[in-house]
Amino acid sequence: xxxxxxxxxxxxxxxxxxxxxxxxxxxxxxxxxxxxxxxxxxxxxxxxxxxxxxxxxxxxxxxxxxxxxxxxxxxxxxxxxxxxxxxxxxxxxxxxxxxxxxxxxxxxxxxxxx
Amino acid sequence: xxxxxxxxxxxxxxxxxxxxxxxxxxxxxxxxxxxxxxxxxxxxxxxxxxxxxxxxxxxxxxxxxxxxxxxxxxxxxxxxxxxxxxxxxxxxxxxxxxxxxxxxxxxxxxxxxxxxxxxxxxxxxxxxxxxxxxxxxxxxxxxxxxxxxxxxxxxxxxxxxxxxxxxxxxxxxxxxxxxxxxxxxxxxxxxxxxxxxxxxxxxxxxxxxxxxxxxxxxxxxxxxxxxxxxxxxxxxxxxxxxxxxxxxxxxxxxxxxxxxxxxxxx
Numbered sequence: 001x002x003x004x005x006x007x008x009x010x011x012x013x014x015x016x017x018x019x020x021x022x023x024x025x026x027x028x029x030x031x032x033x034x035x036x037x038x039x040x041x042x043x044x045x046x047x048x049x050x051x052x053x054x055x056x057x058x059x060x061x062x063x064x065x066x067x068x069x070x071x072x073x074x075x076x077x078x079x080x081x082x083x084x085x086x087x088x089x090x091x092x093x094x095x096x097x098x099x100x101x102x103x104x105x106x107x108x109x110x111x112x113x114x
Numbered sequence: 115x116x117x118x119x120x121x122x123x124x125x126x127x128x129x130x131x132x133x134x135x136x137x138x139x140x141x142x143x144x145x146x147x148x149x150x151x152x153x154x155x156x157x158x159x160x161x162x163x164x165x166x167x168x169x170x171x172x173x174x175x176x177x178x179x180x181x182x183x184x185x186x187x188x189x190x191x192x193x194x195x196x197x198x199x200x201x202x203x204x205x206x207x208x209x210x211x212x213x214x215x216x217x218x219x220x221x222x223x224x225x226x227x228x229x230x231x232x233x234x235x236x237x238x239x240x241x242x243x244x245x246x247x248x249x250x251x252x253x254x255x256x257x258x259x260x261x262x263x264x265x266x267x268x269x270x271x272x273x274x275x276x277x278x279x280x281x282x283x284x285x286x287x288x289x290x291x292x293x294x295x296x297x298x299x300x301x302x303x304x305x306x307x308x309x310x311x312x313x314x315x316x317x318x319x320x321x322x323x324x325x326x327x328x329x330x331x332x333x334x335x336x337x338x339x340x341x342x343x344x345x346x347x348x349x350x351x352x353x354x355x356x357x358x359x360x361x362x363x364x365x366x367x368x369x370x371x372x373x374x375x376x377x378x379x380x
Contacts, residue, residue: 017171021165028166106173107172
């Protein structure tokens with residue numbers, strides 16, 4: 001997808017948070033990324049290096065908190081691991097589900113700063 | 115910000131409102147628009163201890179905020195907004211043309227149509243009874259909520275009950291950009307083969323409605339309808355599926371019924 005644009009939007013948020021807390025350096029950034037968010041972690045890392053350059057986050061580390069995809073089966077009324085192939089087939093009854101409960105997260109989760 | 119390379123250059127996009135004068139004679143109002151550039155930030159403040167802050171900041175925040183504003187605007191005005199997405203050439207414009215000529219006569223519709231270049235689609239869609247705006251995105255491969263907000267401002271939506279947003283022909287990127295629509299409609303045409311849902315699952319996963327178009331030529335193409343439907347069902351069991359042909363008229367009654375069923379009560 002648009003990892004560089006995304007990362008840039010993340011960095012806007014990071015800098016805003018850091019500034020509002022009077023921080024001078026950002027040391028570590030944690031992003032929460034769902035398995036079905038359509039984001040390539042490798043591209044994110046590349047983008048991270050580009051967007052942190054010449055900012056107070058230059059040289060900081062990027063961590064990705066990966067969130068597995070889980071869908072709900074309407075028949076069993078239970079959540080199951082949905083994998084990453086976009087076919088959400090209930091392991092108990094085989095019914096297909098379109099009800100994704102988690103796995104599309106794209107969030108700034110944590111910042112370590114000083 | 116530029117979505118292509120992430121640089122801080124503003125992305126220029128154009129909006130053209132087509133006023134229907136007579137067939138073939140069109141006057142256009144060009145409204146230049148420039149996406150807001152992101153601001154560089156210099157941090158200041160006293161030296162403090164290292165601290166860790168837990169957050170939940172969505173990364174598409176800017177687009178999502180604008181999309182939420184669009185949605186509130188559309189709902190407030192009781193306008194049903196639909197985001198039509200498909201690969202290039204799946205028949206979005208042809209379907210909309212006929213929809214405006216039939217359904218559009220009983221229910222006032224407006225169209226916002228996105229392409230990288232040309233206002234050809236807006237010209238095809240311009241009708242005396244339907245306001246149409248063309249967004250030219252330049253190099254951007256999808257519409258975003260800001261472009262839609264800006265283009266809607268330039269349209270007279272008095273009396274409009276349905277807004278069709280025809281996205282840039284692309285089955286990948288539009289999946290990630292909420293425009294503030296009520297319904298996301300994904301088109302797949304018989305000329306594209308049966309496997310599109312399996313090859314481009316994210317967009318189908320987010321669909322409220324899937325339209326299987328160009329059914330009139332399915333037989334000549336050797337298109338396996340049952341297999342295509344099974345593939346749609348596997349990826350998008352949540353979606354309402356309609357098979358139609360904007361040329362023969364097959365399935366259009368069902369399409370108009372779906373639109374009627376989702377109209378906001380005046």
